[in-house]
Amino acid sequence: MRIAVRELLRRPGRFAVAGSALTLLVVLLLLLGGLLDGLYLGSTGLFRQQESQLVAYSADSRDAILRSRLDEDLRSEIDGVDGVEATYGVGVTLVGFRVDGGDEMGDATVIGYEGAISGVPEPPEPGEAYADRRLEAEGVEVGDTLELGPERVPVTVVDWVDDVAYLLQGGLLVEPDTWREVLASARPDASLPDGTFQMIAVGTDADADPEQVAAAIDDATGGATSTLTIDDAIAALPGVDEQTSTFNQIITVTFVIAGLVVALFFAFVTVERTAQYGVLKAIGSSSGQILAGLVTQAVVVTAGAFALGGVIALGLARIVPPGIPLVLEPSRALFVAIGMLVTAVLGGSLTLRRVIRIDPASAIS
Amino acid sequence: MPALEMTDVRKTYRSGDTEVMALDRASLTLGDDEILALVGPSGSGKTTLLSIAGGLLTPSDGSVVVGGEEISSLDAKALTRFRRDKVGFVFQSVNLVPFLTARENLLVVAEMGRRDAKESRQRADTLLDELDLGDRGGNLPNQLSGGERQRVAIGRALMNEPALVLIDEPTSALDTKLGEQVMELITNEVKSRSTAAIIVTHDTRMTHYADRSVEISDGVLAA
Ligand SMILES: Nc1ncnc2c1ncn2[C@@H]1O[C@H](COP(=O)(O)OP(=O)(O)O)[C@@H](O)[C@H]1O
Ligand SMILES: [Mg+2]
Numbered sequence: 001m002r003i004a005v006r007e008l009l010r011r012p013g014r015f016a017v018a019g020s021a022l023t024l025l026v027v028l029l030l031l032l033g034g035l036l037d038g039l040y041l042g043s044t045g046l047f048r049q050q051e052s053q054l055v056a057y058s059a060d061s062r063d064a065i066l067r068s069r070l071d072e073d074l075r076s077e078i079d080g081v082d083g084v085e086a087t088y089g090v091g092v093t094l095v096g097f098r099v100d101g102g103d104e105m106g107d108a109t110v111i112g113y114e115g116a117i118s119g120v121p122e123p124p125e126p127g128e129a130y131a132d133r134r135l136e137a138e139g140v141e142v143g144d145t146l147e148l149g150p151e152r153v154p155v156t157v158v159d160w161v162d163d164v165a166y167l168l169q170g171g172l173l174v175e176p177d178t179w180r181e182v183l184a185s186a187r188p189d190a191s192l193p194d195g196t197f198q199m200i201a202v203g204t205d206a207d208a209d210p211e212q213v214a215a216a217i218d219d220a221t222g223g224a225t226s227t228l229t230i231d232d233a234i235a236a237l238p239g240v241d242e243q244t245s246t247f248n249q250i251i252t253v254t255f256v257i258a259g260l261v262v263a264l265f266f267a268f269v270t271v272e273r274t275a276q277y278g279v280l281k282a283i284g285s286s287s288g289q290i291l292a293g294l295v296t297q298a299v300v301v302t303a304g305a306f307a308l309g310g311v312i313a314l315g316l317a318r319i320v321p322p323g324i325p326l327v328l329e330p331s332r333a334l335f336v337a338i339g340m341l342v343t344a345v346l347g348g349s350l351t352l353r354r355v356i357r358i359d360p361a362s363a364i365s
Numbered sequence: 366m367p368a369l370e371m372t373d374v375r376k377t378y379r380s381g382d383t384e385v386m387a388l389d390r391a392s393l394t395l396g397d398d399e400i401l402a403l404v405g406p407s408g409s410g411k412t413t414l415l416s417i418a419g420g421l422l423t424p425s426d427g428s429v430v431v432g433g434e435e436i437s438s439l440d441a442k443a444l445t446r447f448r449r450d451k452v453g454f455v456f457q458s459v460n461l462v463p464f465l466t467a468r469e470n471l472l473v474v475a476e477m478g479r480r481d482a483k484e485s486r487q488r489a490d491t492l493l494d495e496l497d498l499g500d501r502g503g504n505l506p507n508q509l510s511g512g513e514r515q516r517v518a519i520g521r522a523l524m525n526e527p528a529l530v531l532i533d534e535p536t537s538a539l540d541t542k543l544g545e546q547v548m549e550l551i552t553n554e555v556k557s558r559s560t561a562a563i564i565v566t567h568d569t570r571m572t573h574y575a576d577r578s579v580e581i582s583d584g585v586l587a588a
Contacts, residue, residue: 002476003462010464279460282421283521284449285477286442360445361421363456364412364533 003280004293008300015301018265022302025258026309026340027316029251033332034317036247038325042168043243044234045132046111049118049164052088052201053210056217056227063226063236065092065166065198072195074221081220083208088114089176089197092166093183095149099139106138109166110148112179116201120161123175129155132170133162137322146172149186153178167238168325202227255339262298262347270294270351274358282363287356291349298348302340366433368529368561369395369418374427374437376413376584387413389584390427397528398559400552402575404566410584411565412457412533418563419452419531420444432528449478453522455532455551459514461506467517468493468502474524485524492520496550512543519551523558530555530562536571548574 008015041048047055056078061068070078070089079087091112096105110129115122120130131140140146145156155174164171174182176197184191192198204213214227228236235241270277277290310333320326376388387410395401405411416422417429420436423444429437436447448454461470468489475485493502496516506514515535522530535551536544548564552574555562564575572578580587 003465003473006469007464275460276462279456280462280473280477281445282448282454282456283474283477284445284525286445289477360448361416363460364416364421364454365457 001289001293001296004296005300008297014269015297018261019301019305019308021261022258022305022340023309023312025254025261026306026336027312029254029258029336029339030309030313030328030333031316031326032247032251032254033336034313034326034328035324036244036251037329037332038327039168039243039247040240041163041327042134042165042325043237043240045163045165046090046092046109046117046171047166047230047234047237049120050201050230051116051118052086052203052230054202054204054214054217054227054229055090055233056200056202056225057198059218059224059226061198061226063228063233064238065090066094068198069192070197070200070225071193074224075195075197075200077221078200078202078217078225081213081216083205083213083216084202085205086116086203088116088201088203090114090199090201091176091179091183091192091197093149093179093186094167094169095182095186097146097148097172098152099144099146101147102139104139106135106140107169108132108135108138108146108148108172109169110179110182111164111166111171111173112176112197113173114176116203117164117173120164120173121159123173124158126175126178127155128158129172129174129178130159130161130164131157131172132164133160134165135170135172136160138170148172148182151185153182153185155182255343258302258340259343259347262302262344263350266294266298266348266351267354269297270354270358275362277355277358278360278362281358281360287352287358290355290358291352294351294355295345295348298344299341302344306337306340366397367394367430368397368399368432369393369563370428370430371414371418372428372430374414374417374424374429376410376417376422377425387584388417388424391581391584391586393579393586395529395561395563397561398556399577400555400562400564400575402564402566402572402578403581404569404572404578405581406567409581411567411581413584414581415531415533415563415565418529419454420447421454449474450525451528453525453527453530455515455518455522455530455535457533457537459506459518459538461514461517461521463506466503466505467498467509467513467520470506470517471520471524474521478525480525488524488526489520492523492554495554496520511538512547515539515547516550519547519554523554523560526558528560530560532562532564534565534567536566536568541570544568544571 057068093110145154204210217227371393374391378385417424471489
């Protein structure tokens with residue numbers, strides 16, 4: 001093991017090619033993961049921040065909030081179900097906006113709500129909005145008046161809130177009537193009457209099983225509602241599952257490639273060092289000791305690649321245009337670090353057979 | 366107790382369809398501080414005998430007892446431990462680890478055997494001094510001359526305080542004068558430690574450094 005470390009220190013050049021390849025793969029893994037996280041977080045904030053356990057859509061919406069509508073009668077049926085503690089109406093409209101009469105258009109999701117969204121105060125006054133901080137990148141500041149949609153409905157930003165976005169558009173959280181006004185002006189064909197929402201968030205009693213309450217709600221409404229847990233609602237969001245599985249497949253393939261790089265490099269290294277390992281075995285080194293040295297080298301090279309790749313990825317994240325939803329989360333870095341570590345150990349261990357086969361008697365010829 | 370007792374040892378190599386008899390019913394006893402010169406022409410089986418005595422090869426037949434331990438039936442793992450703890454090898458091609466200094470090449474042995482680090486460092490320094498390498502300990506093999514590398518290899522073979530030292534053609538790559546110096550160093554080192562040794566050579570001029578010499582030809586030891 002000491003030999004292996006000394007070789008790394010004294011012959012770093014030998015490991016440069018493998019180290020560079022692994023560094024690039026780390027950058028790739030971090031950027032892919034960062035994009036996935038950015039896409040996921042930006043698509044799901046409104047749902048992840050719900051303090052309620054369930055959301056109800058109308059059954060004909062096929063679980064899409066934009067197609068769903070639940071009127072006051074349905075809502076009172078939901079309110080009457082055993083295990084339902086409280087309900088909160090939610091509606092969303094995707095609109096373009098202008099800041100203070102400017103010409104630049106930004107995109108936002110106007111969210112009408114009644115409360116119970118984590119990190120967001122009770123609904124503001126009519127004509128006011130809490131803005132998702134990601135709208136800062138679109139030139140929005142607290143105190144700005146935004147003109148929403150084709151009819152330029154004005155709302156004034158009163159404060160920032162975090163991580164409340166839908167379909168990668170930052171949320172503008174308003175009280176329900178302001179939302180209905182925006183909806184009616186942006187999508188006159190889809191306007192909704194007072195008291196009607198697209199989604200009802202349902203808080204359940206502490207001792208109730210949310211899944212059972214969900215089934216009870218759909219029963220009570222005679223199948224007019226489709227009630228989902230928050231996790232199921234997120235999975236039903238357009239594209240979220242597909243995005244996640246596509247990215248995870250690419251990420252898996254990238255790990256496999258990293259493993260191959262490690263395995264091929266160390267297989268090559270082992271062949272190159274057959275004579276040296278033969279001598280070490282002849283004077284009493286076990287295959288295990290030699291393998292431990294190789295795996296140590298694989299882990300150190302990979303750790304170096306992770307550090308360097310991390311710095312490069314952070315640098316790239318700074319210069320990525322704001323429209324690209326790249327989010328570098330510590331949890332993602334940890335995932336890549338552990339994944340690379342496992343890859344290094346596995347890839348390095350693939351040389352085990354080769355190491356075992358080296359004959360100590362080869363030293364003497 | 367003899368350092369080495371080989372009885373009726375045979376070793377055949379298969380190459381393709383033919384069998385090569387490299388060692389034929391070789392019997393040999395080596396006293397516990399005896400230096401033996403094994404002399405014979407190329408291909409006569411010297412390296413094979415050395416390898417079997419040191420647990421690098423297992424004999425096809427016969428018994429090999431080193432320091433009272435029968436090694437011909439040990440498995441690979443036990444043989445590795447045996448070589449690590451009981452024998453010192455100096456190979457024909459010197460084979461130092463190229464990126465380690467002379468001193469570190471000695472310490473490799475101690476690290477493998479998980480020996481006490483401080484004691485090992487002292488031992489390495491003593492050996493380097495005795496081998497006239499006191500000021501070369503920090504040099505890499507490619508900064509050393511052939512004779513110096515050969516001496517480092519001898520130091521490495523003595524690091525684990527072996528009961529039996531096996532040295533394969535130590536002078537073949539050196540000129541006569543250097544060869545004699547190396548032989549003298551080897552015999553001094555081995556004698557001062559009361560260790561047994563077999564020194565293989567095909568150069569009969571070197572045999573007077575040993576207590577005794579045995580000739581081998583075509584795998585048969587001369588009586
Ligand atoms: N690994 C091997 N496979 C086949 N034949 C071998 C092998 N090693 C040695 N031999 C043969 O065994 C005989 C003795 O070899 P060796 O012990 O190396 O002799 P020496 O060291 O005296 O030159 C030679 O004929 C050689 O060709
Ligand atoms: Mg030979």
